[in-house]
Amino acid sequence: MSRERIPLTLITGFLGSGKTTLLAELLRDPLLGDAVVLVNELGEVPLDHHLLREVDEKTVILDSGCVCCTIRTDLVDELRDLQVRVHRGELPAFRRVVVETTGLADPVPVLATLLQDPLLAAHYMADGVVTCVDAVNAPLQAERQPEWTKQVVVADRIVLTKTDLGGADGALAEALIRARNPVAELIIGVSGDVPAARLIGLGVLAEDRRAEQVTAWLEAVGGGHEHDHHAGVHAIALRFDEPLDWTMFSLWLAMLLQSRGDDVLRVKGLLDTGAEGPLVLHGVQHVIHPPTHLTAWPDEDRASRIVLIVLSIARAEVEASLRAFDRLAKPTGQILA
């Protein structure tokens, strides 16, 4: 893709986690001066709209329910329409998009939409996912709300809010977050007062940053220090010293996503497929970004390393399965070590 794509930041977080307060603060920053902001209202009172009205016509209220589930088409339409209006001269050119989801939204379909719609894929690229977490209610939400877990798992930055309130246990909230997302930078943002530059312009999917992103995950989870504190969500780190058969691996992963897609929350990896450099794998649930080959390894370790954040899947069964599949692809004597 030759043209520069417009970065899209997704702001998510459970009900009452401070998304709108954060967004209102962010919109004061000149970094977002030429951003289009898509907010969503759920319920009768368009609270978000009243709080964000300063953004004027750049704020587009989506009409029908949740951005991610029921009106993904609306999001597609809005993002397409923005391009059309710029071309017609009806709207000044914009350099960023910020989408605020509802508190009950699953952020993954938004990311999927950006990849799946050819026009959107040509014009936009996910810049990063910012998730607000309410330090007071985190323990309860972690236990009872699957949406909370999803929002934390996919985050690239997590803003921990309400740490100043009575009943807030920042350390516990952090532990709950780290069990589900060992890498995302955690930022304390009591009243949404977080510098925009720490949340906007992350470029997490930029070609030149993918290896760095994956390496951070491998370092956080690898080396046998898997985060298995939580009965449900945990990280699995796998290592294979012999090259993996990419064709078989991709088949295995596609099959896993079809059968256990809801239980596979994130996939990161550097794979030795026999080429000079590794293949970088990056996925969020069903959304696997097109793998890219690096020309060289980022460090001395040339083994294939994969991190999976999963629900109710055991490391042993993943490893046994992958080895069996890989054996099936190779002549005797070239199996995984």
Add this chain to the structure above:
Amino acid sequence: MLRGMCSLCGTLGAAAHWSEGGGDRTQVGARREVLRERIRRVVLLNRVLAPSRLHVDEWEETAYILRGPTGQSVLCGDLAAVFSEVQRMRGTALDPLDPALVKALSA
């Protein structure tokens, strides 16, 4: 266009499935290399699907034909569509972590 479409579904004119992009070819789009990889993918798919009595053929370098045990067949745009149709034909998804499948493939 995307309403109701599962994010697993790779059809409806969407971008190429992610699995198509990770081969060892240095020239993306080198037709011979793409075809070689597709044929190899079919060979491996058939090894995996054999215990379920399902079979896949390559079709015109653009799709796969999945054939069931009783002769039914369906055109699939990519790997995701293949496994979606496998699930439909079997009535349940083919789980790579299923110990019985792992055992069958290891035999």
